[in-house]
Amino acid sequence: MSFDLILEDGNVFLYSGLKRTSIGIVNGKIAAIGNLSDFKGNTKRINLSGKLVIPGGVDPHTHIEGYSSAGTIKNGTESAAIGGTTTVLDFSQANKNEDTVAAAASKIKRFSDNSSLDFTIKPMMVTEDFQSIERLEFIFSQLSKLGVMAVKIFTTYKNLGRYANNYQILQGMNTAKKYGIMVQIHAENNDFLEGNMDSILAQGKTDPKYHAISKPPVSEDVAVADSAVMAGDSGAKVYCVHLSTKTSPEIIDSARKHGVNIYGETCPQYLILDDSFLEREDGNIYLCSPPLRKKEDINAMWDAISSGKIQTVGSDHVPFLAEQKKKGIPFNKVPNGVPGIETRLPLLFSEGVQKGRITLEKFVDVISTSPAKIFNLYPQKGVISIGSDADLTVIAPELEHGLRAEDLHMGTDIAIYSHMKTKGWPVLTISGGEIVAENDAFTGKGKKGHFLGKEAI
Numbered sequence: 001m002s003f004d005l006i007l008e009d010g011n012v013f014l015y016s017g018l019k020r021t022s023i024g025i026v027n028g029k030i031a032a033i034g035n036l037s038d039f040k041g042n043t044k045r046i047n048l049s050g051k052l053v054i055p056g057g058v059d060p061h062t063h064i065e066g067y068s069s070a071g072t073i074k075n076g077t078e079s080a081a082i083g084g085t086t087t088v089l090d091f092s093q094a095n096k097n098e099d100t101v102a103a104a105a106s107k108i109k110r111f112s113d114n115s116s117l118d119f120t121i122k123p124m125m126v127t128e129d130f131q132s133i134e135r136l137e138f139i140f141s142q143l144s145k146l147g148v149m150a151v152k153i154f155t156t157y158k159n160l161g162r163y164a165n166n167y168q169i170l171q172g173m174n175t176a177k178k179y180g181i182m183v184q185i186h187a188e189n190n191d192f193l194e195g196n197m198d199s200i201l202a203q204g205k206t207d208p209k210y211h212a213i214s215k216p217p218v219s220e221d222v223a224v225a226d227s228a229v230m231a232g233d234s235g236a237k238v239y240c241v242h243l244s245t246k247t248s249p250e251i252i253d254s255a256r257k258h259g260v261n262i263y264g265e266t267c268p269q270y271l272i273l274d275d276s277f278l279e280r281e282d283g284n285i286y287l288c289s290p291p292l293r294k295k296e297d298i299n300a301m302w303d304a305i306s307s308g309k310i311q312t313v314g315s316d317h318v319p320f321l322a323e324q325k326k327k328g329i330p331f332n333k334v335p336n337g338v339p340g341i342e343t344r345l346p347l348l349f350s351e352g353v354q355k356g357r358i359t360l361e362k363f364v365d366v367i368s369t370s371p372a373k374i375f376n377l378y379p380q381k382g383v384i385s386i387g388s389d390a391d392l393t394v395i396a397p398e399l400e401h402g403l404r405a406e407d408l409h410m411g412t413d414i415a416i417y418s419h420m421k422t423k424g425w426p427v428l429t430i431s432g433g434e435i436v437a438e439n440d441a442f443t444g445k446g447k448k449g450h451f452l453g454k455e456a457i
Contacts, residue, residue, distance in 0.1 A: 001024070001026070001031065001032065001039075002026070002041060002043070003024040003025060003026055003031065003032070003036075003039065003041070003043045004025050004026055004027070004043065004044075004433055005024075005025040005043065005044050005045075005046070005390075005430075005433060005435075006022060006023070006024050006025070006036050006039065006043050006044070006045045006046070007022060007023040007025070007045075007046050007048055007053065007392070007394075007430075008022045008036070008037070008045055008046065008047045008048060008049075009021075009022060009047055009048055009049045010022070010023070010048030010049070010051050010052070010053040010394065011048075011050075011051065011052050011053065012033070012053040012384060013052070013053065013054045013055070013360070013364055013384060014033070014384055014385075015383070015385070017361075018052075018360065021033060021034055021035070022034065022035065022036040022037070023053070023384070023390075023392070024036050024039070025390040025430075025433045026433075027433065028389060028390055028432040028433035028434075029387060029388065029389060029390055029433070030384060030385060030386055030387065030388050030389075030390050031386065032386065033384070033385075033386060046428070048394055048428075050396075051394050051395065051396055051397075051427065051428075052394070052395040052396075052397055052424075053384070053392055053393070053394050053395075054364050054367075054368065054384070054392070054393050054395065055364065055368040055369065055372075055381070055382050055383050055384050055388075055391060055392065055393070056084070056085065056086025056087065056368065056381070056389075056391030056392055056393050056429065056430070056431060057080075057083070057084045057085035057086060057087070057344070057345045057367050057368050057393055058085070058086070058087045058089070058367070058368050058371040058372050058375075058377065058381055058382055059080060059085045059087070059088050059089060059314055059315050059317070059341060059344060059371070060089045060265060060312050060314040060371040060374070060375065061089065061241055061242065061265060061267070061314025061315060061316045061317075062076065062080075062088050062089065062090045062091070062314070062315055062316075062317045062341055063090065063091055063316070063317060063318045063337065064076030064077070064088070064090050064317065064319075064341070065090075065107075065110070066093070067318050067319060067320055067335070067337065068319055068320050068321045068324060068412065069321065069411070070319040070320075070321060070339075070410060070411030070412040071318075071319045071411075072114070072411070073110060073111055073114035073115050074114050074115075074116070075319075075409075075410070075411045076088070076317070076319070076341055076410075077114075077115045077116040077117045077119070077449065078116055078409065078437075078442040078444075079341055079342040079408070079409040079410045079411070079442075080117060080341045080342060081116060081117060081429045081431065081436040081437040081442055081444060082342055082409050082426070082429070082437045082440060082441070082442055083341065083342035083343060083344065083345055083346060083426060084345040084346065084393035084395065084426035084429055084437075085117070085341065085344065085345060085393075085429075086117055086118065086381075086391035086392075086393070086429060086430075086431045086436075087117060087118045087119065087372075087377065087381050087391065087452070088115070088117055088118075088119045088341070089119070089120050089122060089150075089314075089371070089375060090107070090111065090119060090120070090121055090122070091107075091121070091122050091123070091124050091152060092104045092106070092107035092108075092121050092122070092123045092124065093123075093124045094123075094124075094126055099129075099139075100123050100124075100125055100126060100129055100139055100143075101123075101139060101142040101143060101146070103123060104121055104123040104143060104146055104148055105146055107121045108121050108146065108147075108451055111449070111451065112448075112449075112450075112451055115448070115449035116431070116436060116442070116444050116447045116448070116449055117431055117436070117447075117449040118381075118389075118391075118431070118432070118449045118450050118451075118452055119449050119450075119451060119452065120148075120149060120150075120375065120377075120451065120452045120453065121148065121451070122148065122149070122150040122151060122152055122184065123143060123148060123151050123152070124151070124152045124154070124162065125139075125151050125152065125153050125154070125162070125164070125172070126161050126162055127158075127161050127162060127163055127164065128161070129172075130164050130168035130171065130172065133171060133175070136171060136172060136175045137175060140175045140176060140178070140179045140181060141179065143179070143181065144179040144180070144181060144454075144456045145456045146453065147451065147453020147454055147455075147456065148181060148453065148454070149181060149182060149375060149376060149452075149453065149454040150181060150182035150183070150184055150239070150375065151172075151176065151181060151182075151183060151184065152183075152184040152185075152186060152241070153169055153172055153183055153184070153185055153186070154185075154186045155169070155185065155186060155187055155188060155189060155190060155223045155226070155227075156186065156188045156189070156190040156193050156223075157186075157190075158190055158194070163190055166226055166230065169183075169185075169226075169227070169230055170230045170233065170234060173230055173231065173233075173234035173236035173238065174234045174236070176236050176237075177234055177235055177236040177237070180454065181454075182236075182237040182238070182239055182374075182375070183231075183236050183237070183238050183239070184238075184239045184240075184241050185223070185224075185227045185238060185239070185240045185241065186241055186242075187220055187223035187224045187227055187240050187241075187243070187248070188215060188219050188220055188223055188289065188290060189218075189219045189220075189222045189223045189226075192215075192216065192218060192219035192222070193214060193215055193219055196213070196214040196215070196216070196219075197214045197332060200213060200214050201330075201332065206330035206331055206332070207279075207283070207331065208278040208279070208283030208284050208286070208287060208331050208334070209275070209278045209279050209283065210331055211278060211287050211291050211331040211332075211334075212275045212278055212291035212292060212293070214331075214332075215289065215290055215291050217244075217245040217246070217247065217293065217297070219290075220243070220244060220245050220248055220290050221245055221247045221248055221251065224240050224243070224248045224251045224252065224264075225251050227240055227262070228251055228252065228254075228255035228260055228262055229255075231255065231260050231261060231262045232255065232258065232259075232260040232262075235261070236261070237261045237262075238260075238261065238262045238263070239262070239263045239264075239265065239374065240252060240262065240263070240264050240265065241265050241314065241316070242265060242266065242267050242270070242289075242290060242314070242316050243264050243265060243266045243270070243290075243301075243310065244266065244270040244290040244291070244292075244293050244297060244301070245290075245293060245297055245300075246293075246296060246297045246299075246300030246301070248264065249264055249266075249300070249301065249304035249309040249310050250304075250309065252264035252309060252310070253304075253307075253308075253309040263311045263312065263374055264304075264309065264310045264311055264312075265310070265311065265312045265313065265314050266301050266304075266305070266310050266312075266313055266314075267313065267314055267315060267316045267340070267344075268313065268315065268340055268343065268344055268347045268348065268351075269286075269288060269292065269316075269338055269340065269416065270290075270292070270293060270297070270298065270301055271298060271301055271302060271305075271313075271347075271348075271351065271352075272298070272347065272351060272417065272420075273286065273292050273416065273417075274292055274293065274294060274295050274297075274298060275291065275292045275293060275294060277292055277416075278291070278292060281327060282322075282327065283327075284325040284326065284327060284329060284331070284334045285322060285325050285338070285414050285416060286338065286416055287325065287331060287334045287335075287336050288316070288318075288336050288337055288338050289336045289337075302352070302357045302358065305352070305357075305358055305362060305366055306357065306358050306359075306362060310366070311366065311370045311374065312366050312370050312371045312374065313344065313348055313366045313367060314344070314371075315340035315341045315343075315344040316337065316338070316340065317337075317338075317339055317340045317341035317344075317410075318335075318336075318337025318338060318339065319339045319341075319410055319411060319412040319414075320335050320337055320338075320339075320412065320414060321412055321413055321414065322412075322413045322414050325414070338414065338416050339410045339412045339414055339415075339416070340416075341410060342408050342409060342410050343403060343408065343417060343422075344367070345367055345393065345426065346395075346401065346422045346424060346425050346426060347417065347422060348363055348366070348367055349363055349395060349397075349422070349424045350422035350423045350424050351422075353424075354397075354423045354424055368381070368382045368383075369382040369383060370382075376454060377452060380452075381452075389432060390430055390432060390433040391430065391431055391432065392428075392429070392430040393426050393428075393429050393430075394426065394427055394428035394429070394430075395424050395425065395426055395427070396424065396425060396426075396427045397423075397424045398423065398424070399423075399424060399425045399427065400421050400422065400423055400425075401421060401422045401425035401440075402421050403415060403417040403418055403420050403421065403422065404418045405418065409440075409442070425440075427439055431444065431447065431449075432447075432450075434447055
C-alpha cells in the first residue's frame, strides 16, 4: 500500500482507548492504524511522539458570517482549523430579500465557495414560516431537497420576527419528523423575557448586569421543559442549544430516560465565565443569550457533561467587534454573542481534562464524536477508524497558549478569556488528509470544504 501521509508514534485516541501508534492516510481517508515503521517509500512522515491525536473537532454551533467585518467564512473556518476543529455546523438566516429556503441555498453556495473545512448549514426559521401547515410542508420539503439536516426554532425574539409559540413549534416538530430533519431549539421563554425587560427598563436600569437579570434561569428551564414534552409528543429529534442553567440538563436527562429523542448542548462560556463579568467596565463584551450564570450553574454544567446529561459542547461563535459592544450602550441594544470557534476545543481540554473535571474520553465525545453521531456524520466524522475521513487534531498537552485577541486568529478585537492561558493547544490539524493548520498558522491555502447534506425525503 502507498500512503500519502504517515503520522508516526502519537498517543492516538481509538475505540479501545489511548494507544501509542501510527496512522496512514490515503486519498483523504484513514487507511491504516498500527506499526508502519517498516513501510518503505517516499511518503511524508510526521513524528508525533509525546503528542495527543484525537478525531478532528466537530463544532455543532457557529454563526460565522455577517455579524461584523471579522465574520467571513474564510476567516471563520481558518481560525476554526487553527483551534483543532475540522467540521463546522453553521446557520443561515433569512433577510428582507429572501425566505428561509433561499437563505439556506445561498449560504450553502457561499460556504462551498469559501470554506476551508467540511460544513453543514442549518436554517434559522422565522415567524412567518409558521403561518400555516401548508407553508411548513413547503419549507421542509424544499429544505430536505437541499440536503438540510436540521433547523433552528426560537421560543423568543418576537421583536425580531423569529418567535414561534408552542402550537407552532409542535407543528414544526411534526413536519420536521416527516422529512427526517432535526429541530434545534433556542430555549428562552418569551413571556418571562418581555415582562422582565419592560420592568427593568422602566426603572432606567441599563447596565450589562441587568441583561442576566432580565433572562433568569427559569426562562430557560420552562422553555426546555416545554420542548422536551413536545419532542415526546411529536417523536421528532430535538436538540436544545447553548444550555446554561443547573436545571436544564436535568430536564433533558429525565426526558431521555423516558425515551424522548432529545439532546442538550452547552458552550465554553457557560463552563468558565460567571455573571460577575457583566459587572466589569467592559461588561458589554460578555453579553450573550442565554446570559452568563452563577458559579453554581457552572459547576453543575461540568457535572452534567461528566455524567452524560449534556451531550455536546458548541462554540456559539459570533465574531462581533468591540466597537459594536462598547461601554455605555444600554444592555438591550448590545448585540448578543461572543467569539469562540478557535478556543472551544483547547478550552475544553485545558479546563476540563487538565483540571480533572472530565475524562479524556468525555472530552473527545462532547467535542467531536457525539456531535458527529447526533448530526448523522458518524463514522465519516468523529472517530479515528479505518475508512473514516482523515480529520485529525494533534494536541501538545503541556503547551501553554494565551487567549488575548492578539494570540488568536478570529479577526475580532474581543477576547473574553484574555485573563487566561490554556494548558494544551492544537499544533497540527488535518482535514481530509490535508494539513490545514500547524503551529498557530493556517496552512490549507486553496483547501475547499464540502457540504455535508442528508438525502432528501
